[in-house]
Every structure is written in C-alpha cells, then in structure tokens.
Amino acid sequence: MKRHLIIATAAAAALVAGGTVTAVAVSNDTGSASAASGGSLPAQTSPHHAGAQATGTAQVQDGRSSIRLPDDDTSGQDLREAKAAKVTAPDAAAAALKAVPGTVTGLDLDADRPGLVWDADVLGKDGKWHEITLDAGNARVLNQHVDQDEDDDAQERAAARSARTDAAAAARSAASHGTVTSVDLDDDDHGKAVWEVETTTHNGKEHKLLVDPQSGKLTAAPADDSDDDDNDGADD
Incomplete structure (x- = not known):
C-alpha cells in the first residue's frame, strides 16, 4: 500500500548548542512518528471508536472510510x-x-x-x-x-x-x-x-x-x- 505522510507538527527550533532543526511527521499507515534528526517519538494515533473515551488529540488522517460505499445518487x-x-x-x-x-x-x-x-x-x-x-x-x-x-x-x-x-x-x-x-x-x-x-x-x-x-x-x-x-x- 502506498504510504501517505501527513505533517502533524512542523516544529523548527534552533538549538543553542548546535542549531539543529527538527521536524516531526506522522504516518497514517504506520502510526509512528519520526524526527528528521534521526530520533523517534511516540505518536498519538489511536483511532476514535464509537463510545470510547478520548485518548488524545485527534489526528487528521485525510484518508478514506473503511466503508467503501459508492455515491450512485439512485433510488434507495x-x-x-x-x-x-x-x-x-x-x-x-x-x-x-x-x-x-x-x-x-x-x-x-x-x-x-x-x-x-x-x-x-x-x-x-x-x-x-x-x-x-x-x-x-x-x-x-x-x-x-x-x-x-x-x-x-x-x-x-x-x-x-x-x-x-x-x-x-x-x-x-x-x-x-x-x-x-x-x-x-x-x-x-x-x-x-x-x-x-x-x-x-x-x-x-x-x-x-x-x-x-x-x-x-x-x-x-x-x-x-x-x-x-x-x-x-x-x-x-
């Protein structure tokens, strides 16, 4: 399956010591986050389930529904x-x-x-x-x-x-x-x-x-x- 990366956080900070710039991206098919500098961070990618308690900030996946129902605009x-x-x-x-x-x-x-x-x-x-x-x-x-x-x-x-x-x-x-x-x-x-x-x-x-x-x-x-x-x- 083709991978689609969605930028959840684009944070750039010049470190006092080395001036390193770090950006964080979230993958919508792996649920993992990675830092451009080589480090890794845990991602809050738990899907929302009906009736479930909130587990964190909602992530925008920009994906497709799990129910592939065509819109045929016909009777029924x-x-x-x-x-x-x-x-x-x-x-x-x-x-x-x-x-x-x-x-x-x-x-x-x-x-x-x-x-x-x-x-x-x-x-x-x-x-x-x-x-x-x-x-x-x-x-x-x-x-x-x-x-x-x-x-x-x-x-x-x-x-x-x-x-x-x-x-x-x-x-x-x-x-x-x-x-x-x-x-x-x-x-x-x-x-x-x-x-x-x-x-x-x-x-x-x-x-x-x-x-x-x-x-x-x-x-x-x-x-x-x-x-x-x-x-x-x-x-x-």
Whole structure:
C-alpha cells in the first residue's frame, strides 16, 4: 500500500548548542512518528471508536472510510447508507467533539469520495466554524478544517450556544423512527431555532422530525416541509 505522510507538527527550533532543526511527521499507515534528526517519538494515533473515551488529540488522517460505499445518487441510496453505517449519529457527534471541543450544529451521513462518512459541523470553543469528516465505520477522523467561507450568522451562534438539547440528544429522540441520517440546527424555522432530524426506516421509509432545542420535545415536520409524502408523524 502506498504510504501517505501527513505533517502533524512542523516544529523548527534552533538549538543553542548546535542549531539543529527538527521536524516531526506522522504516518497514517504506520502510526509512528519520526524526527528528521534521526530520533523517534511516540505518536498519538489511536483511532476514535464509537463510545470510547478520548485518548488524545485527534489526528487528521485525510484518508478514506473503511466503508467503501459508492455515491450512485439512485433510488434507495439513503437506505443503503443507513444500513451500512456502523457509527450512530450520537457517536459521530461525540467523536467530532473529541476532535474539536464546542457545539455540534450539523451531522450528515453521506457517501462521497472517501466512502461512507459522517460530515459534522462544529462551532468550536475557539469561536470558529469547523468541518470534520468521520469514518462511518469506526468514527475515525478522516479530515478536519476551519471553514473560512462560512457566513457568520450571529443568530445561529446564539441558538447553538443556548440550546439545552444538543445534536446527540436530538438524534436519540428521533431514533425510534428509524436510523438517523441527518441532524441540523435550523435557526430560521418561523423565527425560532429547531433541530431538524431525518431518519430512514429498515424498509426505506423516510421521516423528517423536529426537536425543540430547549425542551427536547419531538414533533413531526409540517407536510410541506417534508422531503417525502410518507411522513406519518412523530406519533407512529
């Protein structure tokens, strides 16, 4: 397998004695770190696992998902994605927050170039918007970056920070209606913020549900706001 090296830390320091410059690199297929000067350092490359405790800072692997599901954009794709995913929405949210502490504002299960992944949006404690790509098979961080083009919406920031029900809790509330494939904090729902949660049942039936960020109350999305005509509501 072709090796891909990802620079995790580029630290250069002129030593007082000899002026040696040292750089550290992390290999995404060996999990080892090496110093340019010949020494070696232990690497924190433990993958994120659903439900596992944080073992260290998340490493950006920029790799492919362990689930190689093609994005063919055909009928039944959402069902195939829901059945193939091994990581639930709440576990994806937890993994995203291990990588970037803050508030998860969006989760989306999708098959694209890296395979089947969870795309997570996080408003970090640093005040920046972060996009994180997670392996839908084991919750490993595949990529993460700061979104420089994100429109800075003060209302969305306020809604995210004031929500008593987070993305993971919203997903758990809707899980009885199928596999959760999307969670999004909509700050423009008739002037009120709301979690929009999409689910897919084992037979391919899709539901769109709403969760109040303050009370956690689960309701069905209005018929004209649903992606399909089969939404029977939150009381199914």
